[in-house]
Amino acid sequence: DIVAAIEAALSEGPLAGRHVLVTSGPTHEPIDPVRYIANRSSGAQGTAIAAALRDLGARVSFITGPADVPPPAGVAVTRVQTAVEMLAAVEAALPADAGVFAAAVADWRVTEAATSKMKKDAAGTLPSLSFAENPDILATVSKGPQRPALVVGFAAETDDVTAHATAKRLRKGCDWIVANDVSPATGIMGGTENAVTLITAAGAEDWPRMDKAQVAAKLAARIAEALA
Template sequence: MEFSGKRILLIISGGIAAYKSLDLIRRLRERGASVRPVMTAAAQEFITPLAVGALSAGHVYVDLFSREDEQDVGHIRLARDADLVIVAPASADLMAKMAHGLADDLASAVLLATDRPVLIAPAMNPKMWAAPATKRNAATLAGDGIHFIGPMAGEMAESNEAGTGRMAEPLEIVAAAAGLLDGGPKPLAGKTAVVTSGPTHEPIDPVRYIANRSSGRQGHAIAAALARLGADVTLVSGPVTIPDPAGVETVHVERAEEMLEAVVSRLPVDIAVMVAAVADWRVAASAGQKIKKQPGEAPPPLVLAENPDILKTVGHHRKRPKLVVGFAAETQDVEKNGRAKLERKGADMIVANDVSPETGIMGGTRNRVKIISAKGVEEWPDLGKEEVADRLAGLVANRLAGT
């Protein structure tokens, strides 16, 4: 995701999530964007213009009636001299002003005057997001062509509060912005894809299960990257704690059998990328009630049954996708095991990586992979999982194009 030469106007409104805007500025600038910040009075109660200015390396705009900034009708210049306007966080108050065309401060005046794409990242208490007035305002804004990222579900800043209202994470906003700014060709336009992500949870009893340490970050990033290239993507996700990616239909499952059913029901597609760390085994007969320890008795044996092989099923299916990509998470003989998996599963490519505990890859934010195919082995350097996803999506597009 490169933003070289792109001009972003970032409007920061009030709310505890304003601190995330500092990281958002850094993420945008490290990708080549210039960021011009506007802060509401409420935003300045949470973070300072000094901090925002230090990260954006420029002037921070805060006052509609600034004699210096308004000599050349500065709010109109701000509204037009940008490729994209991002509002992060977007408070309930600012959304209400936008929906009703109010312009009583610099942020709302700029938003009313702009003719550029606007992306907002709402952030507020779940009760405020669920309020009828906010629902009406969000519907109005969506109808007016405003783009949304989030809000997401999770824990709130307030003690013992949870629900939908969290601001999307900076990298999720960056990805959504990239999709809006990318006016170039979409090499996967018209293509369909199914991606699996995360672990599966295989129940032992109602409170225990067999699982692994997969976070879903890599699979979710790949689904988003394919969507940015124009593909119509379905993500089948096991239980994860990260938000659904923007621009992707997400189907949530728990068990391997549910994941298989969800994947097969989407066939035929052009692309299948099987990233999920599916549990190899499940308990043959899970208990209907919690298994209790019995004093003096050995723990009951767990009789295991083999789970369905989703990658192999897809690779040999009568509705086989044009391109099948599998993942091989190994702790030894990575390349050898990846090559064997390529042939055994009927895949076109295997993305193999070393997930030994000392690598930090399983559950982490970085990855180091080898791309194994009939053409040979290509080793990629240590990269962030988002960059691995972008590279892999580009490789998928090239393979489908025959290059």
């Protein structure tokens, strides 16, 4: 991986001189000091995409929640826990030529996380939790003043994948959506392979099921083509 990073730095590559931002992994939203709410995400796909963009010569800002896999070598890593922290790190990393938002950001956070461990009451019931909506990082960047020329979002869905992802693309204001079916039966979540549908203004392209590194290489090549 270090060799690959050095090679990328020395080679020109189609993305030489380009700055690409990649978010990856889950966010962890604290309930109290020991409990949290999270989305399942190993960070494997986002990490592979960052490595593939680096291999094409891009300068990569990699903003990651607590993932299972280590970040790639040769990229600028910022580690965050929550969605609010992730948005701040993204805004600090802008401007960029492209942004790839692969993180599985929690939609909600607990309004006020407890500073002490919560206890059951005598009846053993949960103290009530109130939730607030997290910032929508993809929409905020897509509609913001420092919008990258190319914004790529992700959609992890379990039903009507293409329909949900096509609607999401319009709602968020991004250019592309990489959609995948994360139903437990697919084995994609936590696995080494991925089967994605790329949603663009031109429609939906189903890519064959392949290794996450191959999905990453194919997506990075498409990004290079779009920025050329």
